[in-house]
Amino acid sequence: MKTIDLIVPCYNEEEGLEHFVLETNKVIDSMPEYSFRYILVNDGSKDKTYLVMKKLAKQFSNVKYISFSRNFGKEAAMYAGLQHSTADYVVVMDADLQHPPTLFPQMADALENEGYDVCATKRDEREGESKFRGIFSKMFFALSNKLTDTKMPYGAMDFRMMKRQVVDSILELAEVQRFSKGIFSWVGFNTKWISFKTVDRQLGQTTWKFSSLFRYAIDGITCFSVAPLRFTAVMGAIIFVISLIYIMITLVQTLFFGITTPGYVTTLCAVLFLGGITEMSIGILGEYIGRIYMETKDRPIYITKFSNFEDENNEEKE
Ligand code: UDP
Ligand code: MG
Secondary structure, eight states: EEEEEEEESSSSSSTTTHHHHHHHHHHHHTTTEEEEEEEEEESSSSTTTHHHHHHHHOTTTTTTEEEEEEOOOOHHHHHHHHHOOOOSEEOOTTTTTTOOGGHHHHHHHHTSSSSSSSSEEEEEEETTTOOOHHHHOOOHHHHHHHSSSSOTTTTEEEEEEEHHHHHHHHHHHEEEEEEEHHHHHHHOEEEEEEEEEEEOOOOOHHHHHHHHHHHHHHHHHHTTTOOOHHHHHHHHHHHHHHHHHHHHHHHHHHHHHHOOOOHHHHHHHHHHHHHHHHHHHHHHHHHHHHHHHHHHHHHHSEEEEEEEEEOOOOOOOO
């Protein structure tokens, strides 16, 4: 019998987690040819998510959990789940039922019978999403596909089912600053894309703010491409050539025609323009240096506080 691990990052999901497990169990019950296991990852929730997890683990023997010492972010939570997974097929999904478990049979079929290594999802339509966020995410996908080697269709989501081999490859990319969308496509393998219509979150709150989405987009590009650095170099070269031409024109004018303009505006424009360009280039450089710095520290991606995995004897004493 093939096994499937469900990796579920949870941050402040006390309201919806139990509902999620009960709904997912309905799908699991309809697939008796597979043996399912939950790996719930509590990403330092501020509410009682951890207690809900413990309760669920008591109630259902196939519920495993890992609880972080603080909020490390969804990427870290996914990584922890993947590290603990041992199943033949591994699913990554959200705890808010925006990723419908009803797709499991279709996903498992793609891996089992159609020869795919990954069955990933992309969204059809995002109800309740603001126009602004929609435009922003279209721009992100276009830019990131242009600048990086990793190609992903518009609306690609983290929700996917992967074969063991794919998970092992993903785990080999042990970088601290993780950008899963990029990592998933970087490792390659045969991917089947299925689309579905997302629905609004039923319970609890989304934790994404516009600033974190912006951050996410910057991460997505800088983690997989040095194109911004090349852009500053090319821009520098273009400005250099233009300056040379301008210097020659000015010199000829001054030496041969004796035109000596006061040049206040020219000077001011040049100083401000070049100052702006320089600041921006330093900023881009800094972005990469910051990344090198964080990466060389080689800190752990997450810290476990409690878990009910047998190999970690750190379960809370009652
Ligand atoms: N999540 C997490 N850590 C965080 C933020 C979110 O583990 O710091 C989890 C959250 O519990 C949920 C999933 O990531 O299962 C997606 O979060 P959310 O629904 O808030 O994002 P959205 O669906 O709006 O992209
Ligand atoms: Mg959500």
